[in-house]
Amino acid sequence: MDRIVLTDALVGSPFGVLLLDKAVKAARLAGAEVAGVTLPRGMAPAARCRFVGEAARHGLGCVEGAVPACGDAFTVFVGGRAVDLRVPGGLHDWHAHTQFAYCGRGIDLMDAAALSLALGVETQGFSEHAFALYFPSDALKFRWQGDPGFVEGVWASEGRGRMAAYRAWVEGLRALLGPRVRFGLEVDLFGGGRFCLAPEDREGWDYLIGAIHEVEGLAPGATQAEVVRAWMRDVERLLQQPIQVLAHPFRYFPWAGRPVPRELYRPVARMLAQTGVAAEINHHKNPFELEFFRVCLEEGAGISLGTDAHVTRDIADLRPHLRTLAELGLSPGDCLSP
Ligand SMILES: [Zn+2]
Ligand SMILES: [Zn+2]
Numbered sequence: 001m002d003r004i005v006l007t008d009a010l011v012g013s014p015f016g017v018l019l020l021d022k023a024v025k026a027a028r029l030a031g032a033e034v035a036g037v038t039l040p041r042g043m044a045p046a047a048r049c050r051f052v053g054e055a056a057r058h059g060l061g062c063v064e065g066a067v068p069a070c071g072d073a074f075t076v077f078v079g080g081r082a083v084d085l086r087v088p089g090g091l092h093d094w095h096a097h098t099q100f101a102y103c104g105r106g107i108d109l110m111d112a113a114a115l116s117l118a119l120g121v122e123t124q125g126f127s128e129h130a131f132a133l134y135f136p137s138d139a140l141k142f143r144w145q146g147d148p149g150f151v152e153g154v155w156a157s158e159g160r161g162r163m164a165a166y167r168a169w170v171e172g173l174r175a176l177l178g179p180r181v182r183f184g185l186e187v188d189l190f191g192g193g194r195f196c197l198a199p200e201d202r203e204g205w206d207y208l209i210g211a212i213h214e215v216e217g218l219a220p221g222a223t224q225a226e227v228v229r230a231w232m233r234d235v236e237r238l239l240q241q242p243i244q245v246l247a248h249p250f251r252y253f254p255w256a257g258r259p260v261p262r263e264l265y266r267p268v269a270r271m272l273a274q275t276g277v278a279a280e281i282n283h284h285k286n287p288f289e290l291e292f293f294r295v296c297l298e299e300g301a302g303i304s305l306g307t308d309a310h311v312t313r314d315i316a317d318l319r320p321h322l323r324t325l326a327e328l329g330l331s332p333g334d335c336l337s338p
Pocket of ligand 1: 186
């Protein structure tokens with residue numbers, strides 16, 4: 001059982017509480033059994049409360065005690081060993097959300113960008129859901145997907161939902177945040193395979209990610225074979241669109257409570273290679289299909305990394321991706337880069 005020991009520099013950092021979250025995740029991913037958190041003595045009560053609260057979120061208690069002298073805010077001590085919470089160089093995260101996402105649970109783009117850059121992520125991409133920018137939150141259940149008239153109505157409306165506002169905001173942020181922060185969109189299909197991006201919104205993004213969150217036109221009670229056929233049809237359609245990345249390939253199936261059609265690993269990997277679209281390594285709430293990425297490499301498809309962060313604290317959580325890259329015999333430099 002190891003304790004996580006926080007230094008004065010870490011608890012005094014503007015990222016302090018978020019760094020405690022990173023430390024717990026890193027320790028547990030490395031196999032440590034974390035017994036609790038040691039805070040420096042004499043913290044101000046308000047700051048102590050925030051750290052105690054964050055530790056409790058992970059099921060951990062805090063005590064005050066002696067902590068090592070260390071001036072680096074990004075170093076913690078786990079079981080007496082120093083752990084650097086920064087990520088290694090050369091990592092690009094192309095998939096994170098913003099406060100504009102309906103599925104976001106407390107992410108703030110500026111906080112997320114600051115944390116990501118501080119932790120050494122080379123490029124932080126934000127790829128908000130295009131549908132969330134166009135449609136009200138009650139359209140989240142993908143009813144818009146089968147209602148082209150509704151979609152076109154929104155596209156013809158003033159401001160196209162929140163899209164025009166988002167675009168204006170992003171343009172203002174570019175100069176402030178610099179080239180390490182990129183802006184794209186995560187885009188679905190609708191209306192029989194059309195790309196859910198209004199003509200006015202086709203340009204002006206650094207990149208586009210294609211995603212299948214829902215399969216169109218499935219009757220209730222569709223068989224696995226029907227679902228698989230319709231999903232593959234949608235993958236083929238999506239890969240005809242101007243996307244650089246296929247988000248969370250195969251996630252649709254576990255989320256729909258269905259078995260993953262592993263016989264499609266190779267056909268999908270081949271299509272990715274042929275269309276020049278990268279397969280995304282994404283560990284956000286999906287059982288990971290490592291073997292699919294092996295097949296992608298055999299077929300010559302590219303690889304992209306995405307945290308799919310929906311909360312600020314999940315930004316720069318790229319350690320699971322690093323483990324996956326090692327399992328695939330890859331280094332960060334083998335992944336999609338700017
Ligand atoms: Zn997605
Ligand atoms: Zn996403």
